[in-house]
Amino acid sequence: MGTDHIRNFSIVAHIDHGKSTLADRFLQLTGAVSERDMKEQMLDGMDLERERGITIKASAVTMKYVHEGKEYMLNLIDTPGHVDFHYEVSRALAACEGALLVVDASQGVEAQTVANAYLATEAGAEILGVINKVDLPAAQPDVVAEEIEHVLGIRKNECFAISAKTGLGVAELLDAIVTLLPPPADKANEPPAALIFDSHCDEYRGVICYVRLFAGSLRVRQRIRLMRSGRTYTISELGKFTPEMTSVDALGVGEVGYVIANIRQLADVTIGDTITDDAAPAATALPGYVPPMQMVFSDFYPGNNTDYPKLRAAFDKLTLNDASFSFVPQSSPALGFGFRCGFLGLLHMEIIQERLERENDVDVVQTAPTVSYEVVTTSGQVKRVDSPSELPDPQKIAELREPFVRLEIITTNESIGPLMKLAESRRCKLVKTDYLSPTRVMLEYKAPLAEIVYDFYDVLKGISHGYATMDYEFLAFEKSNLVRIDILVNKTAVDALSIIVHRDKAAERGRRMIIRLRKAIPRHQFEIPLQVAIGGKIIARETIKAYRKDVTAKLYGGDVTRKMKVLKRQKEGKKRMKSIGSVQIPQEAFMSVLDTGE
């Protein structure tokens, strides 16, 4: 049958430039989804995706399209735009020959546009430039086309101007996918090699692997082997997403679909592994993926120590469908038993937090997120430290290293001044400047991850009036002059409040931390000293005054119901606190050490 009739492509773009909306139009035009079943951003199926209006997980869908009398099979993968989920884009691209790079006509080329264009080029994908939202009054398709040509090297006269909202130009784009994107290589006669580019776990059917066949074919009841892990299984079901799961008897070369083979846990499959025939395997596995790097870490403790098993069960459940989130048991002298969790970024962390709260009834106290550090000890060992409290004694440290990233910022001319100042205050080194157009510029920095991963983006948005966008990519761990700030609450060091910062900023930062803590920790019956220590030396102090008066003056019959509610709320507030010695520290206090307060 050959592969001439197959086209595999990903839709990639900066956040909100309209990928999922474009996918909607394709689903409609190809008749994959009937008008009646159509809803906006059809492929964003998760609750959190729909509520936040963003794509979190890539999704694949197979469509039929007739062009000049010939039926084509189009396999589309819609990808997320947020920086935390870059790895989803890489995985999707590795399964495709082509990519639609979508750019919002009113916003122009932005940081993730550039980042995703790099990813597509690296993956060897044929890129079609798509200028979307031309229906908007603020659309400037010509200016944007210039930018695309200048920055991404895609010829401006080859870009497609469309509106994913109104459908304008979408049919032409579909035709172009057929005529301009290459079909997959035809390796029908080789042993099967199917790349697992994603997976999810279904309560009833076990693990569902999303695959792209690069060679050979797969059949139901075939005995298969995962080449990297060596495990063998029997295929119980094969199918395609149309977009609902539709089973088929076989998946041929070049096709995209799913494999179910009685695999129990997500941990049993590595994304990027190759499925082959057990009896007649492929000679070599397909190139896999570099696993995504966890950028931030944070400790989660149950509000009440007896809830530890509940929290563990909750995390177990979460990892079932998100292999990029990890957790390991952790114990803190101050907070008891909990877990150290790793995330791809802050959005990823927020999503996990939200799912944890939503799907489980357990109060948690979470510490401020931190990046991980590398320590070279005096004995020559190199250790990863992703919790400030685990940093060895200063005498045992030969060298401390922190993660650096390549940071790309695209912004307007007017905000360059304030941006330069911000970057400087965050220890970022300018590497290069590139004008996208007479009014917009792209700046590349080498930046310490710890300086840009928390609030940097918000500050950046503020100084650029919302215009600036940024993207970053890990470079390496490098030596830095870092120290640990310890916080003593009522004369007791609270490990969960420690942070690692650059020495030049330590004193100032420590002072700000205790001012914020003073506001975040409720007053107690006694005075509470808050102290900042660096290398065992106290450098600053604040005091939380004791409360002196807290009593309802009048409480008679008519006030009972109302008063009981108020008192109950007061007691509820206590639940989300951790007692450290005789001091109750609320959840917000642990987080308040983070906010750098620009």
Added chain:
Amino acid sequence: MKNGVSLYVHVPFCEHKCAYCGFYSEPVDAHNVELLVDALLTELHRYELQDPIRTVYLGGGSPTCLGRQYLMQLVEALAAQAPEAEEFTVEANPGQVDADLLTALRRAGVNRLSIGAQSFIESEVRFLGRGHNVHDTKQAVHHARAAGFENISLDLIFAIPNSTMSSWKKSLAAALSHDVQHISAYALTLEGGTALQSAIAVGEIVSIDEETDRQMYDIGIETLAQAGYGQYEISNFAKPGFECRHNLRYWANEPFIGIGPSAASFYRGRRTTNIADVRAYVDGINAGTPMLVDAQVPGEIQVACETAVLNLRRMEGIDLEHFREQTGYDAAELFAGEIEEHRKAGLLKVADGHIRLTRQAFAIADRVLSDFSTV
């Protein structure tokens, strides 16, 4: 209900609204007083009380602004309904009572008068936006005595913005000079939605700091004790035997019915609150269905928690045995963790079958009470 019930009657009218008052009231002439008085009595009849009324408390608003005719009509009707009442209190606004009215009230069976003095410092009374002056208060006490009242209470407020320790002491001393039987001393409370609260929020007025508030409270307790007024609740002080029985029943979580707009009831296990609007209230009563804004039957545990919270406001605290009879729970067991925590912190003491707040806990009682509000 072997202990009978208490009756609270809310008169939602005031001559004008005080700057600090969060109670529901409306200007007196805006509504038909006659309609209200009729509705109050209709509501009371609706209860078809089987249980004797032990105490009556007529409050507001200011009942004395009803005017003599309607006030007396109401009081006489209430007295007729409560022949066995051992205590019948009327709140009196200085400036709205004269010798004749007080004599008539006393004759009609009112045996306790609660006079809203608030302060004996002229500037403070004015600040609070009361319609009276210090002279009016003195007159009111004088006339009440003359009318034969032997159980008079004065309400005092401390921690009023711009007040000082010495003005509070003066106000206290002036109150003591009248040698009344009962004194309530309240710290000024900022209620949401009052004129005072918004003035403080925008910084026009500065509230008294917590430390001074606390000291004023402590001085109040000491001064009153020295003058022979025993503290029997967070804000209430009395010569022996003159504790307010009506209020003691609230803190014992005994049943009561409240009639009038915004009034609450706890009767036959049900807590209800009437609508806080005179017209809607009157319409509802006349239509045969009182309009409620809240109605619930608290569960057993909830009742136990309410009882504990209310009991702890009394110096008597929780009487463990009585508590068990009343609620079916052993308070020492039900609140074991809470008791232990606060006992260690020196805020609770457990002795001779009672759980009580310690002296130092009075000023911060809500911190302790909140832990008893739910289990």
